[in-house]
Amino acid sequence: MGHTQSEGVSLIATAALSVASGTISCVPMDVAVEKPSLVLVSHTGVPLSRSTTFRFTLDPNREQHQTLLAHAGAARLAYNHHLGRVKANLGQRAAERSYGVAERDLTPTLSWSRVSFINHMNAWKDGRASDASVSLDEAGNEVRGLPWRGEVSTDVFECASVNAARALANWSKSRKGERAGKAAGFPRFKSRHTTAPAFRLRSKSRPGQTSPVRATGPRGLRFPKLGGLRVHEHTGKLAKMLGSGRFHVYAASFRFERGRWVVAITGVAAQLHHQRRSPKNGRRAPVGVDLGVKTLAVVADGQGRVLHTWAGVKALQYAQARLKLANQSYSRTKRDSGGRNKAARRLGKMHARIAYLRGNLLHNITTELARGYTSVTIEDLNVAGMLQLRALARHVSDAAFGQFRRQLEYKATWYGTEVVVADRWFPSSKTCSGCGTIxxxxxxxxxxxxxxxxxxxxDRDVNAAVNLARYIAPPKASPLPAAA
Ligand SMILES: [Zn+2]
Structure with a gap:
């Protein structure tokens, strides 16, 4: 089962996509040519095919925080620069058309390709481009390009250029009706005030070469240009996998959210050890999962036994209740007062905790399902009942349904578990698991x-889970036309 390629794909899915398309240059191209299957092989001979992300919360000092902000600022500047050029070019052509200039005499269109964006950005920031900015240094000499460019990793400019090219391609496809989903407007300029500071560093190394990320101790990571950074989590697993050639880094994405810098290190890892993948390893028979109304999820087998139930999480319910109170006290504070600042910081912390609890909960459920059973049947979540949707949204998030299936599917490939998605018309709730009456x-x-x-x-949820456990997928090769 492939990843759901929805809007706002997660980093994990993004990594998988970049492998699949092979167009992002952080995938070494010569490796891609040697191995048409696009499976990387590490320097220790381990095939790397499992898309994996390591996340760490950074603990930068004041100076490092400023360096991280400078990188994010550079990314924003580069992104906006491309949008600005394209917008000006389109505006120019529209104006010329309105004056009756013939189509072939119009100002030529700019190339929106990733490569031309990257090339232009390098020339512009280094002062080689004709439109490069000019400033004066302390001695009064003219400096072409960005005077501070050397303080920021070049990668930031390149990744931001790729992002801008992608956003413009999406907009253009959407305008031509080649893209499903909501019509996308012209990409928005990133604002310092409303966009979370973020940037990405790509890895240009190949397996076996020095990794751009190194663990420098149990709670330390080192990146080029950024230097050593303290992190909150243990880095042991990452260090071990990098050392043994079981993980190859594609990119590191930094983001400042809710008052904290978080880095997601994406790449490909070796498959899990075959013993962990083996169905004989204490795992149980096929099961059905119902995302419940009363409880979060119920797992049952075909014999009608309930194997696992996830109710909500007490800590989460408690945190949500406290958030409500914090919101009320925030709204009672005066604008621009010290009290308001304090209340805002408190709110931010609570949101961070809730996001953490929610993320954890969904990961717990999907890991347990993928690891504990040989086959898991779920409902077609796109058409699951509104009531279930609301119950899950209350506990986890509005986007949880898509996330649930995506997480379950990629983890299932790690552990060799089968995920069956019941036909959208399968009446899992309305069928009696005792006699089959609907x-x-x-x-x-x-x-x-x-x-x-x-x-x-x-119980309604248990009944549905039992029916799902007994679900038999119809044979795939259907002679029916696609429109039926
Ligand atoms: Zn019955």
Whole structure:
């Protein structure tokens, strides 16, 4: 099963996409030519195919914080610069057209390709481009280009250029109707005030070469240009995998959110050890999972046994209740007062904690499912009931449904577990798991399934999970036309 290629794909999915397309230059091209399957092989001979992300919360000092902000500022500047050039070019052509200039005499269009964006950006910041900015240094000499460019990694400019090219391509495809989803407007300029500071460094090394990320101790990481940074989490696993050639870094994405710098290190890793993947390793038979109304998720097998239930998380419910109070006290403070600043900081911390708890919860569920069973059947989440959707959203997030399936699918490939998605018309809730009778009159508010035919009384969510566990997927090769 592939990753869901939805809007706002996660870093993990992005890494997988860049491998698949092979267009991002952080995938060494000659490796791609040698290996048409695009599976990298580490210097120790380990095939690397499992897209993996390591996340760390950074603990920078004041000076490092400023350096990180400078990198993010450079990324924003480069991104906006490309958008500005393209917008001006389009405006120029539109104006010329309005004066009746013939199509072939118009100002030529700019190339929006990634390569031309990167080349232009390098020339512009280094002062080689005709439109490069000119400033005076302390001695009064003219300096072409960005005077501070040497303080920031060149990679930041390149990655921001790739991002701008991608945003423009999406907009143009959307305008021509070649892209599904909501119509995308012209990409928005990034504002210092409303955009979270973020930037990305790509790895240009190949397996076996020095990695751009190094662990410098149990709680330290080192990046080029940024130097050594303290982190909150243990770096042991990353260090071990890098050392043994079981992980190859593609990119490191930095982001300042909720008062903290977070880095996501994406790359490809070796498959898990075959013993961990083996279905014989204490794992249980096929199961069905119902994302419940009353509880978060219920796992049951075909014999009607409940194997696992996830209720909500107490800590999360408590944090949400406290957030409500904090919101109220924030709204009682005066604008620009010290009290408001303090309340805002408190709010930020609470949001961070809730986001952390939520993220953890979903990961716990999907890891347990992928690791514990040989086959997991889930509903087609795109059409799952609104009530379930609301229940899950309350506990996890509005985007949780998509995340649930995506996480489950990629983790299932790690552990060799099969994920079956039930047909969208499969009546998992309305079928009696005792006798198979379908109760079409079951409403969303019925918490208990009571069968009129066999007299079975069973929890609604458990009933659905049992039915999903027994679900048999229809054969794939269907002679029906695609439109049916
Ligand atoms: Zn029945």
């Amino acid at each position: 109760n079409a009159a079951l409403t969303l508010s019925d918490r208990v399934y009571a069968c009129g035919a066999c007299g079975l009384v069973i």
